[in-house]
Amino acid sequence: MSRNDLRADLDPLFYALIDYEDAYVQPLTLAAFKSLLPPSSFKLINSLSECPSPETPVLQFRAYESLDFEHALENSKSLINAYVIRKALIRKHYLSTTVSNWIVKHPTSVLKDHFKPAVDFELDYAEFLDDALVEAFELRASFEQNEGKGPSERQWWILKPGMSDRGQGIRLFSTEAELQSIFKDWEIDEPSDDDEDARSTSPTDMNVGSNAEKDSSDYIITSQLRHFVAQPYIHPPLLLPSFQNRKFHIRTYVLAVGALSVYVYKPMLALFATEPYRAPGEDINLKAHLTNTCLQETGEREGSVRAFWDLEDTIPGLESFKSSAPAQPSTWKEAVFSQICATTGEVFEAAARGMMVHFQPLPGAFELYGLDFLVDAEGTAWLLEVNAFPDFRQTGDDLQGVVQGLFEEVVHVAVKPFFDIEGGKEEGSERMVKVLDIDLGRR
Numbered sequence: 001m002s003r004n005d006l007r008a009d010l011d012p013l014f015y016a017l018i019d020y021e022d023a024y025v026q027p028l029t030l031a032a033f034k035s036l037l038p039p040s041s042f043k044l045i046n047s048l049s050e051c052p053s054p055e056t057p058v059l060q061f062r063a064y065e066s067l068d069f070e071h072a073l074e075n076s077k078s079l080i081n082a083y084v085i086r087k088a089l090i091r092k093h094y095l096s097t098t099v100s101n102w103i104v105k106h107p108t109s110v111l112k113d114h115f116k117p118a119v120d121f122e123l124d125y126a127e128f129l130d131d132a133l134v135e136a137f138e139l140r141a142s143f144e145q146n147e148g149k150g151p152s153e154r155q156w157w158i159l160k161p162g163m164s165d166r167g168q169g170i171r172l173f174s175t176e177a178e179l180q181s182i183f184k185d186w187e188i189d190e191p192s193d194d195d196e197d198a199r200s201t202s203p204t205d206m207n208v209g210s211n212a213e214k215d216s217s218d219y220i221i222t223s224q225l226r227h228f229v230a231q232p233y234i235h236p237p238l239l240l241p242s243f244q245n246r247k248f249h250i251r252t253y254v255l256a257v258g259a260l261s262v263y264v265y266k267p268m269l270a271l272f273a274t275e276p277y278r279a280p281g282e283d284i285n286l287k288a289h290l291t292n293t294c295l296q297e298t299g300e301r302e303g304s305v306r307a308f309w310d311l312e313d314t315i316p317g318l319e320s321f322k323s324s325a326p327a328q329p330s331t332w333k334e335a336v337f338s339q340i341c342a343t344t345g346e347v348f349e350a351a352a353r354g355m356m357v358h359f360q361p362l363p364g365a366f367e368l369y370g371l372d373f374l375v376d377a378e379g380t381a382w383l384l385e386v387n388a389f390p391d392f393r394q395t396g397d398d399l400q401g402v403v404q405g406l407f408e409e410v411v412h413v414a415v416k417p418f419f420d421i422e423g424g425k426e427e428g429s430e431r432m433v434k435v436l437d438i439d440l441g442r443r
Contacts, residue, residue, distance in 0.1 A: 012043040014057035014077075014419045015050065021063040024393040025407075028400070029061060032407040033415075041421055057419060064389055072364060079418045082367045082388070083256070088351040088358035089369070089386040092229045093120040093162035095347075098358075102350035111350065114343040115383045118231045120162065126183035133176070139230055143176050152281030155232065160385075162227030170292075172233060172284050179230075234382055238375040239277055242312055247277040249291045249384060250308055250373045251394075252340055253406050254348075255432065257414045259361040262348045262436035263428050264341050265409060267402045268308035269395060305396055309333060318379055332379055339381040340373055345435035347383060352440060363442050366414040368406070405431060 016033065020026045033042065042059070045051065048071055051058055057077040060067055064082050072078040088098045096118035099111050119139045123132040133139060139157070146154040154174040159182065161169040169186075173179045239245040253265040275288040313331045351359035370390025373381045392403045409425075409432040416424035428434035 010040070011052075013041045013421065014043075014059055014079075015045050016042045016059045016061065017045050017048060018059075018061045019046075019063075019066065020061065021066065022392070025403070028404045029407050031404065032411050036408060036411045036423075037415075037421065041419070059415065059419075073362075076364065078364050079415065080362075080365045083359070083361055083365050085358060085360040086351075086367070086388060088355035089347070090388045091162055091227075092118070092160050092385060093227045094355070094358055095386060096120055096229055096231075098351050098355045099347065102346075102354050105354070109350075110339075110342045110346050111383075114339060114381060115347075116231045116234065118229045120227065120229045122226050123183065123228060124226060126180060126187055129176075129180050129183060136230070142174075142232075146174050150281065152279060154281060156235065156280040157230045158233045160229045160231070162229050170286070170290060172280050172286070172289060173230075174280070233280060234374050234376055235279060236377045237277065238315070238318070238377055238379065240311060240315065243272055243306075245276045246272045246274070247289060247291055248272040250336070250340070250375065250381070251390070252344070252371045252373060253390070254344055254369045254371050255366060255406075255410060255413060256348060256361065256369065257366040258363045259440040259442040260348065260352050260436065260438055261426070261434060262345055263409075263413060263432045263434050264344050265406050266309075266337070266431050266433055267405060268337075268340075269399065269402065270306045270308045270311055271394070272304045272306070274304065305394060305399060307399060307402065318377075335379060336373075336375055336381045340371075341433060341435045343373075343381065343383050344371060347386070348436050349438060352438065361440060361442070364418070366410070368410065 018026070018029055018033065020029055045058075048058065048060075048068055054071070055075060055077060058075070058079070060072065060078070060080045062081065067080055067082055069080070069084050072080045073084075088094050097120070099115045100117060103109050103112050117138070119136045121132045121136055123129060142155050142157065151174065156172055156174045157179075159169075159171045159173060159179065171182045173182060237247050239247065248270045251269040251271055253268070255263045255265065257263070271291045273288055273291045275285065277288050278285075280289065311333065313333065315332055318332050352361060367388065368390065370387040372384040372387070374384055375381050395403050409429065412423065412425040412429065413432055416422070417426045425432070
């Protein structure tokens, strides 16, 4: 008789409050738990009040805002699906600082070659831009070098609001005048207090055009966001002829467990822009430059999300590969994956060891992240950003199996070992590759 059979008449090993508040994710999560865990090992509940006692082993798998962190921190048998503090990774200006500080202490870090150094600044109103850039030395130097040059000869930058998501507010610029114009346009477009329709517009409704175009739904309230990041624009990107030379980025799902193991989920996504790529000096139509599907209209998303490993193996002109793996990869995709694994492990260690105030992994927690990488024309994978609670819906129905497999791995790697259930995979699996395993001394 197996251990699971012996448990049939006993209390469950743990109670599970699974309420992700996302119609796309919720059924996939429940399916993973029900298919991979013995029915007697857990009991689904609708509220923590249904637990027999405060010390009852319990799993919370919920939206971040709904998690009862106080309960989790007081119960050593509690497992939650998010860390309380992780802005060292998920806030763009903090991520830049995390990487910069780590490289200063570790000059040979892989991050040096896989993350573009950023300039961060604070700004309330466009009229104060000159003051905000006083210490932005790299940016000012670039402006000086760009003086007198044509658009195609300049160094271009990408502007990102430090605390926005879903691609909102991203712009391209190459001169201080262009940057000033961006902020002025936002102030002009800012809706009034009684303009409820404009204020309720979501980023998915944004009409993204060129920097010069204005739309009442595409605005940023500068004084509310305040933090901004500017990074050198990565040009030229790797382009695939089979996809009409449209720019793409790679969405990589990453699982962090306890304090601290990190895993990269091998099935990745390629997210494509809607129009063929042109150099920013030739065309700053953002539809050719932005690959975030949240910014694409419904009709444009068809074919914009593909399975990374289904992309062609051979690309003309890309015969040599950069790899962080001991063995030479056979395709550019394997080389890119090895770079992604090395960069991911390093950036999480940089946050955990170098930014301990702003990233605090807990032994009774795990969290899924969406990391975005852009591959340049030479085959180098550049980390763009780290997203907590990533938008799984952008995967769509055709590739839903990618997300389903991800939650299955979460059960194997994070849930089973914590509750001492047979079949746990703490060392990872073929689909979930362990890239970091450090002991931060937290119990």
